[in-house]
Amino acid sequence: MNFTLDEFTSQVRRDILRMVHKVNSGHPGGSLGCTEFLVALYSTIMNRKDGFEMDGIGEDLFFLSNGHISPVFYSVLSRIGYFDVKELNTFRLLDSRLQGHPTTHEGLPGVRIASGSLGQGLSVALGAAEGKKLNNDPNLIYTLHGDGELQEGQNWEAIMYASAKKIDNIIATIDLNGKQIDGATDDVLPMGSIKQKFEAFDWLVVEIEKGNDLKEILEGMEKAKALSGKGKPICVLLKTMMGNGVDFMMHTHAWHGKAPNDEQLASALAQNKETLGDY
Numbered sequence: 001m002n003f004t005l006d007e008f009t010s011q012v013r014r015d016i017l018r019m020v021h022k023v024n025s026g027h028p029g030g031s032l033g034c035t036e037f038l039v040a041l042y043s044t045i046m047n048r049k050d051g052f053e054m055d056g057i058g059e060d061l062f063f064l065s066n067g068h069i070s071p072v073f074y075s076v077l078s079r080i081g082y083f084d085v086k087e088l089n090t091f092r093l094l095d096s097r098l099q100g101h102p103t104t105h106e107g108l109p110g111v112r113i114a115s116g117s118l119g120q121g122l123s124v125a126l127g128a129a130e131g132k133k134l135n136n137d138p139n140l141i142y143t144l145h146g147d148g149e150l151q152e153g154q155n156w157e158a159i160m161y162a163s164a165k166k167i168d169n170i171i172a173t174i175d176l177n178g179k180q181i182d183g184a185t186d187d188v189l190p191m192g193s194i195k196q197k198f199e200a201f202d203w204l205v206v207e208i209e210k211g212n213d214l215k216e217i218l219e220g221m222e223k224a225k226a227l228s229g230k231g232k233p234i235c236v237l238l239k240t241m242m243g244n245g246v247d248f249m250m251h252t253h254a255w256h257g258k259a260p261n262d263e264q265l266a267s268a269l270a271q272n273k274e275t276l277g278d279y
Helices: 005-023 030-032 035-045 069-079 085-090 119-136 153-164 192-201 216-225 262-270
Strands: 059-065 142-147 170-176 203-209 235-241
Touching: 005 030, 005 035, 005 069, 005 085, 005 216, 005 262, 030 035, 030 069, 035 069, 035 142, 035 216, 059 069, 069 085, 069 119, 119 142, 119 153, 119 170, 170 216, 192 203, 192 235, 203 216, 216 235
Parallel strands: 059 142, 142 170, 170 235, 203 235
Antiparallel strands: none
16 A cells, blocks of 8 residues: 555545435444544455455455445445445445445445344354355454444354354454444443453453554454464454544434534544545
8 A cells, every 4th residue: 555544544534424425324423433443454454365256265354244334344445446436426326336235236346245234244254254164264254343233132142153163263343332323322222241241152352442543453453363263253342432533423323324414524524634535
C-alpha cells in the first residue's frame, strides 16, 4: 500500500457517510465503530491472495456476521482492490451488488455469505474452519459479530460446538460497543460478562480495550493469532465506540440505522479528511 492505515481509515469513514447519505438508508453507527478493525484486518492481519475465489483455499477467510454494517465492509473491500471503488455509488440501489445486507447471488468479490439474519455467521464460519482442517489448509478463519447479536441463541450452540470439536483455527471478534438498535444492550437484554461466558464455554479470550486504536488492534490480533492451533477456539473482545470519528454520532445508539442529512454530512466529512479520493 502507498498510504498509511490512518489515511485508509479516514477515507473509509468518508465512504460510509456518503453511501448512507445518498440513499438516506443504512447503518453508519456500527460501521464507523468497526472501521479501524476492518482496515487493519484486510490491510495487515489476514493472509490474502490476489483476486477472489469463493473456495478460499490457501488463504485466511473473513465472515461478517453482523451484516447490517455493510457500508464499512464494502468500502474496505473496494479500497483494498476487490472491485472498483466507483461501485460504492450504487449502494442500496435496485439491482446493485451492494445491497443493504451482503448477498452472494450477484457475485460481489469478497462476500462469501449472505448475512442479513443475525446470529448465523459463526455457524457458517465454523464449517469453513473445519473444511480447512480437512484440507490440511493451515490458514485461519476470522469473523465479526455485534454484541447485541449474541442475544441470538444460535450463537451459543455454535460456541459450544467450537470448543467441543477443538476448532482452533477460528478467531471470532465481538464488537463490544454496548449498544444496539433499541438502546444499550444492558437495557434491552443484559448479558453479564461476555468474557466469562466465552471462557465458561472453553474458549481462549483476548481483550482489546481500545478497539478504535489501530496499534492496539494490531497487537491484540497478533496475540489472538499466536493462540491458534492450541486446541481451543479464540474470541477477541473489541471494545469500540459506535459512530467513532464523528462527534455527534458517538455515545448514542441513535445512529445505529439513521442516515445524516446534508448539513450533518458536511460536518461529519469535515471531521474526516479525504485521503485516497472519493468515489
